[in-house]
Amino acid sequence: EAGVAQSPRYKIIEKRQSVAFWCNPISGHATLYWYQQILGQGPKLLIQFQNNGVVDDSQLPKDRFSAERLKGVDSTLKIQPAKLEDSAVYLCASTHGGAGGELFFGEGSRLTVL
Amino acid sequence: QKEVEQDPGPLSVPEGAIVSLNCTYSNSAFQYFMWYRQYSRKGPELLMYTYSSGNKEDGRFTAQVDKSSKYISLFIRDSQPSDSATYLCAMRETGNQFYFGTGTSLTVIP
Numbered sequence: 001e002a003g004v005a006q007s008p009r010y011k012i013i014e015k016r017q018s019v020a021f022w023c024n025p026i027s028g029h030a031t032l033y034w035y036q037q038i039l040g041q042g043p044k045l046l047i048q049f050q051n052n053g054v055v056d057d058s059q060l061p062k063d064r065f066s067a068e069r070l071k072g073v074d075s076t077l078k079i080q081p082a083k084l085e086d087s088a089v090y091l092c093a094s095t096h097g098g099a100g101g102e103l104f105f106g107e108g109s110r111l112t113v114l
Numbered sequence: 115q116k117e118v119e120q121d122p123g124p125l126s127v128p129e130g131a132i133v134s135l136n137c138t139y140s141n142s143a144f145q146y147f148m149w150y151r152q153y154s155r156k157g158p159e160l161l162m163y164t165y166s167s168g169n170k171e172d173g174r175f176t177a178q179v180d181k182s183s184k185y186i187s188l189f190i191r192d193s194q195p196s197d198s199a200t201y202l203c204a205m206r207e208t209g210n211q212f213y214f215g216t217g218t219s220l221t222v223i224p
Contacts, residue, residue, distance in 0.1 A: 004157075031210050040122065042202055042214035043158070056211070091157055099208055100146055100165060105157040 002026065004106035006092050012112045018080035021109040024073065025094030031055075031101075034067055034077050035091040037108070043091055049075065050097060082113045117141055120203055120215025129224050133190040137203035137215045140184065144205040144213070147179050149188045152200045152217065161201075162188065193222045 005024040013019050025032045030051050035043035046065065048056040052072040060067070064083070069075040079086055089108040095101040120137045127133055135149075146165055150158035162177035164170045170177045176189040186205075190197055203215040 006157075033212075040216070042118075042120075042216045045211075048210065050210070095210060097210060101210075102160055102163050103148070103204070103206075103212055104160060105150075107157040110155070 004094055006106035006109050010110045015113050016081040021077045021090050023075045023092030029094035030097035031095045032075050033093045037089045084113050087113045117213045118215045122216055124219040126221045129222055131193050133193050135188040135201050135218050137186050143207045146206045147186050148204040150202040195222045195224050198222050
């Protein structure tokens with residue numbers, strides 16, 4: 001079974017530029033998450049989707065971050081304009097959405113903002 | 115108070131030692147408990163997944179949950195240099211929201 005796919009793995013941009021990350025969850029997983037992980041910290045939830053609807057985006061900085069999951073499968077996270085403090089690893093994760101489902105992560109997209 | 119507390123370490127042990135990693139939590143509604151291993155520049159990999167209290171063993175790894183004390187542990191027997199990584203604990207209620215510790219950095223010295 002294929003795991004959670006993410007791209008690109010690494011991205012370096014200047015501040016105020018834009019960047020987009022892509023995620024394809026495990027087949028059949030209804031719930032998809034984007035997390036931000038800063039070095040030495042645990043993952044911080046940015047947004048949670050159930051199929052193509054948003055369940056929780058309370059911690060998403062909506063003035064600069066946006067995310068979509070149009071057909072309930074793959075998802076894109078965009079940052080525009082980027083700030084220095086956005087330098088982090090962006091992790092995508094998925095679960096089947098039923099009670100007690102395990103959470104699986106992708107390899108992450110590492111963003112460096114200069 | 116954070117929902118999940120985890121000692122960040124770093125923890126350094128000699129090869130072959132028994133390692134004990136721990137997390138405490140405050141939410142008594144947590145039902146599912148997980149341990150992830152995260153190598154440098156990699157995503158978290160699910161190691162152990164347990165429901166409610168009790169022990170679960172998988173090879174050299176044992177996960178222990180004590181809901182009365184709101185305390186979970188991961189034991190690694192006969193630790194190997196390849197076990198050197200950051201270990202994250204995570205928890206959830208019956209819904210789909212997960213809560214993570216900050217991770218413990220482990221180094222196993224050959």
